[in-house]
Amino acid sequence: MTLIRLSQIDSSMIDRVGGKAAGLGEMIRAGERVPDGFCLTVESYESRRLPDKELTDAYERLGGGRVAVRSSATAEDLPDASFAGQQDTYLNVEGAGPLVDAVRRCWDSLHTERAVAYRATAGIDDAAMAVVVQRMIDPVVAGVLFTANPITGCRTEMVVDAAPGLGTAIVDGTVVPDHYVLGHRTPAVPNGAGCLGKEQLEALRDAGRRLQKHFGSPQDIEWAIDADGTLWLLQSRPITTLFPAPPDTGDTRLYLEFGHIQGMLRPVTPMGVSLLKAGGGMWFKAAGATTHPRDPMPRLVSIGGRLYFDLTDFIRNKAMRKRLRTSLEVYGPRVRGAVERMMDDPRFAPRRGMPFRVGSAVKMTLRLTGPAIFGIARSLAWPDAARARAYRGLEEIRRSITPPPEPATPAERLRWVIEDSHKAVMGVDMMGIVWPLMAGMIVGVAPSVLLNGIATDEELDVVLGGMPHNVTTEMDLALWRVAVNAREHRDLFLTTPPNELAARYREGRLPDIGMPSFLDRYGMRAAAEIDVGMPRWADDPAPLFATIANYLRVDDPEQAPERRFEQAARRAEKMVETLSRRARRARPVRGRLAAFLMRRSRRLTGLREIGKFAWLPALQAARGQLLLTGDDLVAQGLLERADDIMFLDLFEARAAVHDGADHRDLVAARRAAYERELRRPTVPGALLSDGTDVEALAPQGPVEDGVLTGMAGAAGRATGRARVIRDPSGAHIEPGEILVAPTTDPGWTPLFMTTAGLVTETGSPVAHGPTVAREYGIPAVICVRNATHEIKTGQLITIDGSAGTVRIEEED
Numbered sequence: 096m097t098l099i100r101l102s103q104i105d106s107s108m109i110d111r112v113g114g115k116a117a118g119l120g121e122m123i124r125a126g127e128r129v130p131d132g133f134c135l136t137v138e139s140y141e142s143r144r145l146p147d148k149e150l151t152d153a154y155e156r157l158g159g160g161r162v163a164v165r166s167s168a169t170a171e172d173l174p175d176a177s178f179a180g181q182q183d184t185y186l187n188v189e190g191a192g193p194l195v196d197a198v199r200r201c202w203d204s205l206h207t208e209r210a211v212a213y214r215a216t217a218g219i220d221d222a223a224m225a226v227v228v229q230r231m232i233d234p235v236v237a238g239v240l241f242t243a244n245p246i247t248g249c250r251t252e253m254v255v256d257a258a259p260g261l262g263t264a265i266v267d268g269t270v271v272p273d274h275y276v277l278g279h280r281t282p283a284v285p286n287g288a289g290c291l292g293k294e295q296l297e298a299l300r301d302a303g304r305r306l307q308k309h310f311g312s313p314q315d316i317e318w319a320i321d322a323d324g325t326l327w328l329l330q331s332r333p334i335t336t337l338f339p340a341p342p343d344t345g346d347t348r349l350y351l352e353f354g355h356i357q358g359m360l361r362p363v364t365p366m367g368v369s370l371l372k373a374g375g376g377m378w379f380k381a382a383g384a385t386t387h388p389r390d391p392m393p394r395l396v397s398i399g400g401r402l403y404f405d406l407t408d409f410i411r412n413k414a415m416r417k418r419l420r421t422s423l424e425v426y427g428p429r430v431r432g433a434v435e436r437m438m439d440d441p442r443f444a445p446r447r448g449m450p451f452r453v454g455s456a457v458k459m460t461l462r463l464t465g466p467a468i469f470g471i472a473r474s475l476a477w478p479d480a481a482r483a484r485a486y487r488g489l490e491e492i493r494r495s496i497t498p499p500p501e502p503a504t505p506a507e508r509l510r511w512v513i514e515d516s517h518k519a520v521m522g523v524d525m526m527g528i529v530w531p532l533m534a535g536m537i538v539g540v541a542p543s544v545l546l547n548g549i550a551t552d553e554e555l556d557v558v559l560g561g562m563p564h565n566v567t568t569e570m571d572l573a574l575w576r577v578a579v580n581a582r583e584h585r586d587l588f589l590t591t592p593p594n595e596l597a598a599r600y601r602e603g604r605l606p607d608i609g610m611p612s613f614l615d616r617y618g619m620r621a622a623a624e625i626d627v628g629m630p631r632w633a634d635d636p637a638p639l640f641a642t643i644a645n646y647l648r649v650d651d652p653e654q655a656p657e658r659r660f661e662q663a664a665r666r667a668e669k670m671v672e673t674l675s676r677r678a679r680r681a682r683p684v685r686g687r688l689a690a691f692l693m694r695r696s697r698r699l700t701g702l703r704e705i706g707k708f709a710w711l712p713a714l715q716a717a718r719g720q721l722l723l724t725g726d727d728l729v730a731q732g733l734l735e736r737a738d739d740i741m742f743l744d745l746f747e748a749r750a751a752v753h754d755g756a757d758h759r760d761l762v763a764a765r766r767a768a769y770e771r772e773l774r775r776p777t778v779p780g781a782l783l784s785d786g787t788d789v790e791a792l793a794p795q796g797p798v799e800d801g802v803l804t805g806m807a808g809a810a811g812r813a814t815g816r817a818r819v820i821r822d823p824s825g826a827h828i829e830p831g832e833i834l835v836a837p838t839t840d841p842g843w844t845p846l847f848m849t850t851a852g853l854v855t856e857t858g859s860p861v862a863h864g865p866t867v868a869r870e871y872g873i874p875a876v877i878c879v880r881n882a883t884h885e886i887k888t889g890q891l892i893t894i895d896g897s898a899g900t901v902r903i904e905e906e907d
Contacts, residue, residue, distance in 0.1 A: 097139045097146055098153050101132050101227070111136045113167030113225035118310075118331050125309045127302065127328050131157060132229030137169060140202055140224045150198065151191040154228065161189045161231040164197035166204055168222045186263065187231060194228070201226045232327050234319035236290050237262030238272060241334060242303040243313035248337055248779070249787040250313065253277040253303050257291050262317055262329075298326050306331050313337060338779055339399040339772075340786040347442045348784040349410060350396060350403035351434065355780070355857035356425065358840030358864055362400025362772040364628025365765060369744035370717060371395070371402075371625065374517040374710075381523050383458030389746065400772045403782065406434070408450030410443050415450060425859040427806050427878035430780035433789035437781070463523065470530025471537065478698040481531040482564060485705055488526030492709050495519035496716045505727040505752045508720040513745055516717040520710050532706050535699035538692045542674075545689040549681050550674050553897045556810035558671055558693055559869045561664025564701035566708040567841045567863065568660070568870050570617045574639065574845050575656045578646035580608040589644050593825050597637040608643075610636065619715035622823050622842025625707070627718045628741035641825045642845040649830045649849055656848035656871070663872030667697070703866065704841070724752065733757050742766050776837075776884065780857070803885055805854070807899040808865035808875030813852035814893040814904070817886045820846070833894060835886050839864035847871055852894045854901055856882045868896075876901055 104112050104120025112120070116134040123129050133153050139146060154162065164185040183204035185197040205224045238257035243250045256265050256272040265272045273289040277300050291299075299318065306314050310331065317330040341350055354360060363371070376391020387393065394405040409415045416438060423431040437443050449456075474481035496519060499507045524530060543555050562568070581588050584606050588596065599605045618633030632639055649655060671693045678686030725737035733751050734740060740748055742765040743758055750756040779788035818832040823843045828834060833852040836843065844867045847853065853868050858877035868875035874896030879885075882901070886892060891904040 097136050098149050099134050099136060101129065101134060101229070104134060110169055111138070111225070113137065113169050113223075113227075114332065115165060115167035115330060116225055116227050117167075119227065119229075121309065122306065122328055122331055125305065127306070128326065129328055130163075130229040130232055132162070132227060133157065134167060135198060135226040135228070137223040137225045140205075140226075145195060145198060147191075147195055150195060150228075154191060154194055157228070157230060159189075161187045162194065163227075163229045163231055164188050164194065164201060165227040165229070166201045167225040167227045168205055169225070184263075186261065198226050198228075229329075232319045232321055232329070234261060234327075235259065235322055236295075237317075237319035238265050240299050240303050240316040240318055241313070242307040242316070243334060243337060243786065244276065245315075245334055245336060247787045247791040248340075249783075249785050250340055251278060251785045253300055255291070255296065255299055257289070259290055262319060295320060295324075295326070302326065302328060337786065338775070338782070338788065341396065341398050341403070341782060341784045344784060346407075346784070348405055348407045349434070349437055349443065349789075350398060350782045350784070351406045351426070351430065352401055352403050352778060352780050352782070353426075354402045355778075355838050356859050356862050358838050358843065358858070358862055359623050359625065360401070360778050360838045360857060361623050362769055363397065363402060363623075363626045364400075364741040364769065365397075365744050366721065366741040366748070367626035367628045368395075368397045368402070369746075370512070370627050370714075373513060373745060374521055374713070377517050377521040378523070379459075381521065383462040384455040385452060398782065399775070399778070400769060401778055407443070408448075410434070410438060411446045412448070412450050413445040416445065425861050426780065427857070427859060429790050429793070429878060429880065432793060433781040436792065437789060466524065467530065467533070470524065471534045474531045474534035474699060475538070475695055478531075478534075478695055481534065482699065482702065484527045485531045485702055488528040489705065489709050491526045492519045493712050496712050498716050498720050503723075505724045508724045509745075509748060509752050512717045512720050512724075513749075516713050516720070517710075520713050525706065525709055528702075528705055528709055531699060532702045535696070535702040538696040539700035539703065541692050542689050542696065545685050545692070546674060546678055549678050549686075551897075552807065553810040554670055554674060556869055556897075558667050558674070558696065559700065559866075560667045560872045561660050561662070562667070562697065562701040562870045563664070564698070565704050565867070565870060567704045567844055567867055568701070570620065570841070571845050571848055571867070572657060572660065573613055573617065574642060575646055575848060577609045577613050577639075578643045581606075581643055581647065584608070585647050588640065589647055593637040593641040593644070596640040597635060600636060600640075610639070613639075619711040620841060622840060624711060624714070624840065624842060627714050627721065628738070631715055631718065633715070638824045638826075638842070639845075641827065645826075645828055645830075645846065645849050651830065654830055654849070659848075659871055659873075663870065666872065671697070701870075703861075704863070707841075721748070724748065728752070731755070733759070734762065735759055739766070742769065777856070777881070801903045801905070803879050803882060803901040803903070805876045805879035805882070805899045805901065806858075806860070807897055808853065808855070808858065808860060808877040809868040809873065810897045811852075811872070811874030812893065812895050812897075813874050814891065815851040817854075817888055817890045817892050818850075819883050819886060819888045821883060833892055835882055835892075837883055841867075847873065852876075852896070854879055854882050854886070854892075854894055856880065 101119050102123050104116055105124060106117050106121050109117040112134045119129055135150065166183055183201050188194055188197045202224050205222060236257055236259055238255060241254040244252040244254050255275040258265050258270050258272040275296060277296060303316060306316060313334045314331045315334045316328060319327045319329060372392045372395060376386045380386050396403045396405055409419060423434055499511050600610060614633050619631050621629050621631045623629045675690035678689045721740050722737050725734055725740035728734040728751055729737055739762045742762045747758055751758055779790060781789040783789060813833060815831050815833045817835050818828045819835045820826045821837055823846060826846060828846055828850055830849045831851050833854060834846055834850040835854045838855050838857045840863050847867055850873065852873050853864060853875040855864055855877045856879055858864055865875045865877055874894055876894050876896055876899050879901055891906055893902045893904060
């Protein structure tokens, strides 16, 4: 059947009638008032045969006259892709000939450049086109209703845009509509103005509630009101841009996204979240805290696959909220400002009670205070010995990670992952690593306090440049040396795609450039490496070969990373001497202490990356055991692929192993949601439990033309062509270009060695990206909102890492 009446359609027929027709059919079945019509199904499109007579007959049965002819692609109006405006709609079509012509043009619109590009961006390979034909409504007023606020994400507000006449002008953006925000307590007609009255807004609100309940998610609804005052519903589709809502706790909560502190905005797999909580809970238990066995870190919440911290009980505590302002400095000005605004919100007014168990806090304080004072003092007194202890601890952790011997059962593998994989690294002092690391962090920041008014921020940044003993910097320089070995095979590594080079390496068909020894030391690293669900470089070295190709393009000896690092180290040592003399002249006692701490910083602060580095072998080993367990579950028919296990948590995996639970449908749904979230361009830094993006509530300040404002990350200025990169895997960057990225973690830092500067959308001065940028002596500006969209690859930009600004230069 190539023609179906809308009243005979439901959502199960989406593959035949497309998203728009399926939505219209569902609205009719739900009892809503929808203009009568029919759908020309995809069978006709796929056969490329338009049934002219059937189409004309159906049009006559509809009563003839003016109709709307609307595209209804199978990839349209989906939960993760609206395709708004990507295919064509034709209004006021009258007569059989114009109707046939309009249908053909709807078909053709499936293959326009914009529609093809949209599908590619949405990860949709192919689509087919059905066409909806409906009686035209002559509206006095029409518009769009969102059952959740599409700007702020708030689920307790509806938004209505309305204008006289057809609603297409609103959708096209050619008129300024009347705008209404309908909250629980918001007046229906603000100030009594607008083209809609109170009763009409109430009718729209009621329709929105009905459709949201029917479809099970917030809806984007097109509507029209005719001369008789009748409300007609013309379309309902999911709002695809909303960030997923937090779990419903029955209370207003405030969540703070902290993945970007680790340089990570991509979603974390369910297994990644589960193992992160299990490992963290092991440390808290060792430190004396009482934890829940199923959720040892309940304040760590996965929302949209991102890691959020539930800040509610801290902001509601009178004593804790005073300290929040200082601790939020590391989150950048936007997030800090968002949280500070919530401090004035009555929903977060102070309440009685502490945000943690007092007994656990006392136990942890008693257990940690003595070792902390001793360990930090000893590290400051004998920094070289402390650093040696930390490196011995690293090796001891690696030796202690011993997976179950083969042959092991799935139950034995999973038990090892849960109980033993993190045992060595999650002790209180992490085999002697914690206290030297803490001492290094203290001496890294203390001089800025002691030298306040004596040294500028830019001078203090110079002191942190070329910092030795940083495992991430050492890794990047080791990869540079691998690239130096590859120079005699330059053409091979420059002209062969990274994936092919990786395949040749695995087959033993590449020249020996030192990759095996590099991977033996650093193969457990990767972008987003805190997620056990992410492949390691040892699994897939293709990103490394892409970076080696970037390094081989460096032909200026002064731009060689080793030279740049050495220059940054020399500038730092010279600045230490300069500031020491200046400080002693101004404040003798404080100056001597500052000089002591700056010199200790050069010997200890580089250890700041060592804690995470020590954790990675445990994650790599756990990943290997989980994939082997996944293989066993595939053999039993309980999973489709071995890495499907990464879309379960530890308890679900245990149920599969011990009870034979079949999780294939659950995995499919979670994998689809994960892949959808991978395409999300922005992530809220602070989020309310009703879905509100708190940053979106901030008033917009004055903005200078061509200047983007962020936060100082690493001192210095640089001018160069922008290179916008959203994923480091296979990324290409020319020497001297300025890297513009959503965020960065250690998996990105090899790119820093050929870039002239760094711009990120999120971050913190203490995060990996700015830290490594300072050590290489390259400027960095962080927390630049929408930088990867405002800046285009190839644009000439100037960044000022001290002022925290990015200027887009005008060119002739």
